Amino acid sequence: MDRKNGPAVSFDGIAKSFDGGATFAVKPLSLEIAGGSFVALVGESGSGKSTLLKMINRLVDPSTGTVAIAATPVDDQTSSDLRRHIGYVFQNIGLFPHMSVAENIMIIPRLGDGRIVNAVPDLLELVGLPGDVADRLPSELSGGQQQRVGVARALAGEPGLMLMDEPFGALDPVTRDQLGETYRALHDRLGLTTIMVTHDMAEALLIADRILVMSEGRVAADGTPEALLAGEGGAEANALIAVPKGQMAKLRQLEARS
Numbered sequence: 001m002d003r004k005n006g007p008a009v010s011f012d013g014i015a016k017s018f019d020g021g022a023t024f025a026v027k028p029l030s031l032e033i034a035g036g037s038f039v040a041l042v043g044e045s046g047s048g049k050s051t052l053l054k055m056i057n058r059l060v061d062p063s064t065g066t067v068a069i070a071a072t073p074v075d076d077q078t079s080s081d082l083r084r085h086i087g088y089v090f091q092n093i094g095l096f097p098h099m100s101v102a103e104n105i106m107i108i109p110r111l112g113d114g115r116i117v118n119a120v121p122d123l124l125e126l127v128g129l130p131g132d133v134a135d136r137l138p139s140e141l142s143g144g145q146q147q148r149v150g151v152a153r154a155l156a157g158e159p160g161l162m163l164m165d166e167p168f169g170a171l172d173p174v175t176r177d178q179l180g181e182t183y184r185a186l187h188d189r190l191g192l193t194t195i196m197v198t199h200d201m202a203e204a205l206l207i208a209d210r211i212l213v214m215s216e217g218r219v220a221a222d223g224t225p226e227a228l229l230a231g232e233g234g235a236e237a238n239a240l241i242a243v244p245k246g247q248m249a250k251l252r253q254l255e256a257r258s
């Protein structure tokens with residue numbers, strides 16, 4: 001698969017209310033995401049992370065404002081055309097249970113020109129799966145392997161932009177860590193733009209170039225992992241970072257005692 005130059009994504013005055021304007025899941029915001037960057041959206045449950053993400057691939061229509069990908073507004077094209085160029089991975093990816101792994105991966109490009117048929121082995125290799133899983137059913141794979149197939153399926157349409165909503169949230173910590181590392185390497189190798197929602201600040205700090213901390217529908221902090229770790233993100237960011245920092249300090253104490 002060729003290296004892409006992932007597109008920039010811009011939000012211009014974007015906001016979303018699900019109740020006719022009484023409350024806002026996402027309050028008006030404007031920001032630019034650079035092409036090729038890896039951005040994590042972090043924040044408490046209900047802070048608006050998924051809503052913001054879903055306004056990019058039009059799973060949610062904004063109440064006001066515009067989202068543009070590579071300077072083209074997303075509502076200039078049909079949602080199916082738009083989604084063909086965007087990879088989307090979410091928790092418990094939902095593979096089709098009666099189809100083999102290869103068929104599950106091929107389902108997306110079948111919308112297009114079918115070129116991908118030959119690429120199944122390449123896609124499996126990219127996501128760190130052995131070629132012999134191609135003929136298995138999803139039920140014959142572990143949860144981590146199924147999520148890897150989900151990533152392969154999302155990459156099958158050769159997108160420049162990947163949207164990920166808690167992609168590794170349901171996995172055990174070791175698998176989660178491994179898959180995060182595999183995916184970050186893929187992001188770099190393919191030159192993707194990735195926007196990933198996660199609850200886990202430690203995961204965001206380790207994987208992303210830039211972290212947007214969301215709180216009550218606003219972006220409360222916006223910075224690099226280094227800047228947020230240095231305490232430059234303000235109260236909301238510091239509260240989220242205090243959790244992994246506190247755990248690390250306790251582990252160090254335990255280690256020193258043993």
Ligand SMILES: Nc1ncnc2c1ncn2[C@@H]1O[C@H](COP(=O)(O)OP(=O)(O)OP(=O)(O)O)[C@@H](O)[C@H]1O
Nearest residue numbers: 018025043044045046047048049050051052197199
């Ligand atoms: N389809 C919907 N209809 C009505 N309200 C919604 C809908 N989707 C989200 N909301 C509300 O919008 C707010 C933000 O939800 P959102 O899913 O974006 O938060 P989140 O930060 O992704 O949360 P979580 O981490 O729990 O997934 C919440 O109050 C939620 O109840």
